[in-house]
Amino acid sequence: MRDDSQLQAGTAQPDPEDGQEAVIRVRDLKVAFGDKVIMDGLDLDVRRGEILGFVGGSGTGKSVLTRTILGLVRKQRGTIEVFGEDVDKLDSSHRSRLERRFGVMFQHGALFSALSVKQNIQVPMREYLQLSPRLMDELAMLKLEMVGLNPDAADKSPSELSGGMIKRAALARALALDPEIVFLDEPTSGLDPVGAAEFDALIMTLKQTLGLTVFMVTHDLDSLFVACDRIAALADKHVIAVGPLATMLASDHPWLKAYFGGERALARLPKQDMRT
Template structure:
């Protein structure tokens, strides 16, 4: 909740550990007569990087958008930091909104704003800060994600794909959140750029104490940075666990995805 001095009043975060930051229980989502998710349940634990994977069109982004309140659910319960979103007061929702950041697919930067102005959007919405302080804070976030100092003055059209992803991540970190949602963060990046972005996410998790919910189809990301993986299929979570659990699973889609030809080299690396 914004205070008079412009700081953010957080809910009690609690110590790192296995406590649940996001709890999804029996959630059903439908568009018209077509059910996309049916009685889906999932937990995201404090301090972990959770990879959420599934076939194209299975509903990975639908669940993310439902958690964010952009899609309506038919039934079920979603709790964020222990607060039932259906029962939260306006004040509680405002406080929760400052505790998470989102990196949407393709970055979703405002094309008419500079990188610095994009990063400042959450600050302007939730805080009351002098322009000079916002400029300083935005610059800190820009450098935190590995962008050069002069990137703040550039427009999205002047950035490479990798720089757009980093600028969008800087915006997601604008309010010093506890939880960040990443929707296909390495999509469209070359292998080197994707690996560098994965490394950045891992370092930020460790240094800032973040919890990361990552929707991805990138096997390298799943193998290299995710503590746990949840697999979406048949409108629910089929399997969840570590990479080793995925490699041991006999679920047909999971077996094909994690032990197929494209995964063979990663499979061998994980076993040694």
């Protein structure tokens, strides 16, 4: 439930490549833990209304980038702009208003085990909004319906949920404040192929109906091929390629050739898209 008059902290900037609006702009980013450099010189734009798939090898820093954009990991260098605002220059009040425009689904759901599903969904509402218990209950039930969970899931604890239900409950919590940008960290990890396909379809539907921008960290080839408008690939501590699937397939970078040119990847491609 946003008050847009209070939340318009800035105006997103156009992507210099084609003039499309970039709601997130990362430039010359360096992140390190001690002597271990995770990213160095990373540039990335996330466009309004797209599903951007962020892919890379295990341990290369995919989740670290998400947490850095969210301010959960300290960067050593570079700038991060969201909706045209340099996040380092925002005071605590403006930062709080900006955070209300985000929704975050962490890897494995990260639901609070001591809270019911309904109470988990209400956590962001309690933190940022002043609503009556009755209204919060109504909104939580709406979010459950939005992600395809039955009403009887509301009073269940996370331990009573299947893996797919946990993912949907975590997504419902991410949508609690009607965000404009949703960050998804390995959203289909651990799901069977049917469940993963259903989750991808849900994300695409929500993006279309709610006008969401989705930043999705994933290693799931099906998600990359089916759900994503563009893909950004992380290797060698920076983004080595960004664009539609065709860009990934055309790249000569060894990691991209191995990832998108292997048998598992080619089996997912229509014959006319396969390389010779």
